[in-house]
Amino acid sequence: MSEPILDIAGLTKVYPGGLKALDNVDLTIRKGEIFALLGPNGAGKTTLIGAVCGLVRPSSGTIRAFGHDMGREWRSARRRIGLVPQELATDMFEPVMRAVSYSRGLFGLAPDPARIEEILRSLSLWDKRDERIMALSGGMKRRVLIAKALAHEPDLLFLDEPTAGVDVELRKGMWRIVDEMRDRGTTIILTTHYIEEAELMADRVGVIAKGRLLMVDEKDAMMARLGRTEAHITLARPLDALPPSLAQYPVELEEGGTSLCYRGGDGTGRGKAEVAEITKALIAAGIDYTGIDVRESSLEEIFVSLLGEEERAA
Numbered sequence: 001m002s003e004p005i006l007d008i009a010g011l012t013k014v015y016p017g018g019l020k021a022l023d024n025v026d027l028t029i030r031k032g033e034i035f036a037l038l039g040p041n042g043a044g045k046t047t048l049i050g051a052v053c054g055l056v057r058p059s060s061g062t063i064r065a066f067g068h069d070m071g072r073e074w075r076s077a078r079r080r081i082g083l084v085p086q087e088l089a090t091d092m093f094e095p096v097m098r099a100v101s102y103s104r105g106l107f108g109l110a111p112d113p114a115r116i117e118e119i120l121r122s123l124s125l126w127d128k129r130d131e132r133i134m135a136l137s138g139g140m141k142r143r144v145l146i147a148k149a150l151a152h153e154p155d156l157l158f159l160d161e162p163t164a165g166v167d168v169e170l171r172k173g174m175w176r177i178v179d180e181m182r183d184r185g186t187t188i189i190l191t192t193h194y195i196e197e198a199e200l201m202a203d204r205v206g207v208i209a210k211g212r213l214l215m216v217d218e219k220d221a222m223m224a225r226l227g228r229t230e231a232h233i234t235l236a237r238p239l240d241a242l243p244p245s246l247a248q249y250p251v252e253l254e255e256g257g258t259s260l261c262y263r264g265g266d267g268t269g270r271g272k273a274e275v276a277e278i279t280k281a282l283i284a285a286g287i288d289y290t291g292i293d294v295r296e297s298s299l300e301e302i303f304v305s306l307l308g309e310e311e312r313a314a
Contacts, residue, residue, distance in 0.1 A: 005031045005156055005187050006052065011061035013047055013211075021047040023211040025061070029156070034178065034188045036198035036219075038303055039208035045191040046086060048208070049158045053083050065156065079107045082154030084145045086161045092134035096125055099133060100147045107152035119150050123177060139173075146177065157181065159190045163197065175201060195300040205299065207306050214306055219299065226305070227297040229271020233260040233279070236288035243285040249278055260289075271296070 006029035013022040022044050029035055039045050050056035052063055054074055063070040065077040091099060101116050120126045123143045128136060133144055142162065149157060159178070163171040171194070178188060178201060192198060198205050198219070206216040215222070238257035250264040262278060265271025275294055282289060 004028045005066060006189075007062075007064040008048075008052070009062050011048070011051060011063065012059045013044075013051060013056060014059045021211050022051070022058070022061075025208075025211070025213050027206065027213060027216065029187060029189060031155075031187055032182070032185060033203045034182055034190060034201050035204050035206065036202035037189065037191045037206045037208060038195060038198055039191075040307065042210075043208045044211040045208060046160055047211075049083065049160055049189070049191065053081060053158065054078055079152065080155045082149035082152065082157040084142075084149045084157070084159045084162055093132055095130050095132055096120070096136075096144055096147075097129040099144065100151050103148040104151035109152050115153070116151065119147050122180060123147050124173070142174075143177075146174075150181070154186065156187045156189070159188060161191055161193065163192070163194060171197075195298070195303055199299040207303060209307055223297065223299060223302065226302045227265065227271070228263065228301070229265035229275065229294065229296055231262040231271075231275045231278075231292060231294040233262070233282070233289050234258065234291040235260060236290050239287065243281070243287065245281045245285055246278060249274055251278065 006027070008025055008027040011022050011025040011027075012020070014020050025044075025048065027048075037045050037048070047056055051058050052065065052070065054070070066080055068074075068077040070077055094102075097116065097120070100120065101111065101113075104112065104116065117126065120129055123146060125140065125143055125147060128140060133141060136144065146159075146162070162178075163174050175197065178190070182188060190197065190202065202219050204216060205219045205222055207214045217225070232254075235258055239253055239260075240257060242251065242253060242260075246260075249262060251260055251262045253259070254261045260278075260282075262271075262275055264274055272294065275292075279289070279292065
């Protein structure tokens with residue numbers, strides 16, 4: 001297996017006053033993946049990004065990017081890293097084209113008007129290239145930040161809350177842009193409050209709270225392992241009690257015996273299989289049903305559950 005594009009070990013950041021923003025974080029990022037880092041405000045997401053991008057000095061731990069030790073060979077690795085910050089930190093009086101071209105020059109790359117045009121066109125900014133950034137809408141300003149981050153053709157791109165403050169249509173546009181960047185081979189680390197973004201786009205998901213990385217896993221594996229299946233089976237006739245054949249399953253009668261509710265699959269990923277077994281047991285017991293509604297936990301429900309467990313453990 002090739003060396004990971006980013007390898008973080010034991011990363012800790014304690015600010016003056018004692019606030020521990022990062023607490024012994026270990027994280028490995030693979031080339032070409034989209035990794036979503038989920039966590040509430042103050043969890044340490046932006047501090048982690050800042051540490052990798054050289055904006056925050058860690059208290060301890062190591063960061064290796066592209067095989068370089070970021071503590072000693074920062075410049076060699078940083079030019080291959082792009083950052084789209086959460087805040088709109090850019091010169092608002094600059095025209096779009098000049099601002100994006102300047103960002104490329106900051107990293108020592110030769111001017112390439114054709115490449116800048118390609119980036120601006122991909123972000124639907126080409127028609128705005130001569131407008132001052134201050135005249136753009138909030139969504140377009142955020143696209144300019146992405147264009148500036150892409151100008152030096154990074155191999156690793158950090159998107160810190162990339163769709164914060166933009167409407168649903170622009171958010172969907174951002175998702176398409178991220179897909180295109182991944183198709184070009186860019187590795188992307190995304191922080192977001194919109195968990196649907198992680199559910200739609202990420203290959204792996206990490207959950208961070210109070211500076212601690214609670215879990216990292218493949219998104220689908222996490223949802224199968226920690227997810228929950230809920231099924232409501234509408235019965236043709238009310239039941240006074242459950243048949244003995246269903247005693248082994250987490251089911252109960254609801255709505256006056258007219259509905260059978262299953263809630264299970266926790267930690268096993270067996271939810272759908274058990275629902276199928278329950279329907280077979282009903283048929284074998286001569287119990288008719290007229291409808292069945294099955295739903296799986298969303299990533300958001302798993303995320304909220306993990307944070308709840310962290311709060312209870314604190």
